[in-house]
Amino acid sequence: MTAVEPTEPEVLVRREGTLGHLILNRPRAMNALTHRMMMTIGRQLTDWETDDAVHAVLLTGAGERGLCAGGDIVAIYRDTVAGGTGTSTFWADEYPVNLQIARYPKPFIAMMDGVVLGGGMGVSAHASIRIVTERTKVGMPETAIGFVPDVGGTYLFGRSPGELGTHLALTAGTATGADAIRLGLADRYLASEKVPALVRALGEMTAGSDLQSTLDSFTEAPPAAPLLASQSWIDACYSADTAEQIVANLQQSPEADARATADVILAKSPTAVKVTLESLRRARKLPNLEAVLEQEFRVSIHSLKRPDFREGIRAMVIDKDRTPQWSPPELADVSDAEVASHFDDLGADELRLTALAHPHSN
Template sequence: MTTVLARVQGSIGRLTVNRPDALNALDLAMIRALLAALDAWEDDPAVTAVVLDGAGERAFCAGGDIGVVHSSAVGDPAIALTLWREEYRLDARLARYPKPVVALMDGITMGGGLGIGGHAPVRVVTERSVLAMPEVAIGLAPDVGGALLLGRAPGELGLHLALTAGRADAADALHCGLADHHVPSDRLPALVGDLAAGAPIEATVTKYAEDPGPAPLAAARCWIDRAYGDAPSVEDVLYRLEAMDEPGPRETVAAITAAAPTALKVTLRAVRAAREMTTIEQCLRQDYRLCSRFLRHPDLAEGIRAAILDKDRAPRWRPGTLAEVDDPAVEAFFAPLADELDLPVRCHVLHP
């Protein structure tokens, strides 16, 4: 089966990640195929824009190929490092592509899916969309520039999503700045048809867009900001949450304490550091440092085993408590690598 469908439809290049049985999870061959199509269309005058979507009705893209990452974590680290290097190059390429990219994030959009969709200049979600960066649940920190996206969310909502592995529906995605438009899924074919016919992108997407309704996270922002704002540590976040007598904070405590202690502390620092960044390349270089270190940390293989492979939901984190993860241990994840991520320098302006 061809796992990436690349074709020209009218005036647009159509890119479809086509691995629906695996929720369109990205492997190295798919990443390279997406990059090759973007390279081919960059100077093609017949292609004025790119539309990126996923096959099937369940997922846009559920992330990177986690089985490959697990095999690499317990075997050859070079395999996952190569995957991440090329995946991050793809994320940056989509963010800086000289032609408009419209990402139709219909269905599950997690991890690497948000990497290829969330940095596009025009991002569409539907009533079926579920967006998340759930890495702390498997002993990893958000990557693919996810910390940059989450760090730009209003108040502390992005940090809340990162530390809880939380999920955002269409309304929350728009409120948090992870998407730009909500278009009902049954209107997507007509939308694509108009774009292929050369209709102006923003006006056309706006024509098909509808209000997704109120965002649950907007209603919860008051207590979320109180819990996370200026908290010096994850332990302090939990202390504040435990002092709140509301269902939301109690559920949040349970979600955070289920995640890997090391991943939580690294993620707290990563998202806050990303708030000071101005380019996706800065964040991707940080991501590569973090993932390189997590690849050699016992929690990543254990987290994937518990959540994906054995599905027993009983990971044995090492260390097992937040108190055992000291500042030097966190600092080590951010230290420069001997072999840093090298991203091509392009003159194209980064889309806001």
């Protein structure tokens, strides 16, 4: 008989000096998040919060491709095809962890090197210290799979300068590390070759170490943010109240990049595009992250019941034919009533975050 090799945990938990170190450990899946991973992160953060020997927490990703490519959408697809409830349960536990990270009383350092998409933003872009590199690609690609930005994505994008966040959300585009800093999604810039040395230095810190000085010795001023060069036409085109008018503005723009962007949006799920725009506009008016996450949970559960989410995952990830058949297929076919229905209360299934202090203490 051949011995079965032990399976490594999906999240590696380490103590290095005064540092608590969490390593997302699914490198073959670009560290895509599972329910079990989120529960592990939440429980460990709760334990370290009251551990006086832990002065800061670091989040990194295993492998060479990046921190995290988002939630495990293959698992979501299988759950929806089977008519299960695993996805809604996952989200109900995931969003409180996103909030827990945002509220964390100790320094939470997120190493946002490489790919940081969707759920990956939820575990990093709410951190108190967010470090990006020249390899960083950060974004919320949900409209490409018939879904809507969640995990606080509409909170982050809704508060980005001008309409840059709206542009990234509707196009499912990505931003560079330098862009992320200018958009308010990150704080510090680091050459990727220095990441291992910084991680070692953080692990060698003692009770008398100065975290900010340690970070200062490695990080540097970011280069120019390429997205900012397009802000003028982005702000002008995306200031409209409807997705149809935004597309029309882009199509009529003298800027070639703007006209090309119209085609990008028209290839996305019309329902997802319209609901995403409405989510962003509403998020800007909500008072805090808790309220936005509660809104996103409602929208996510309603989106789960629509055909485009399953079809988007099928086309982009399962069959990989990249020819999703959206229903309905045109922006004009998505009614205002259909968009509004995504924000309806869920009744007993409603997620309430404002009363949760330590959701993973048990």
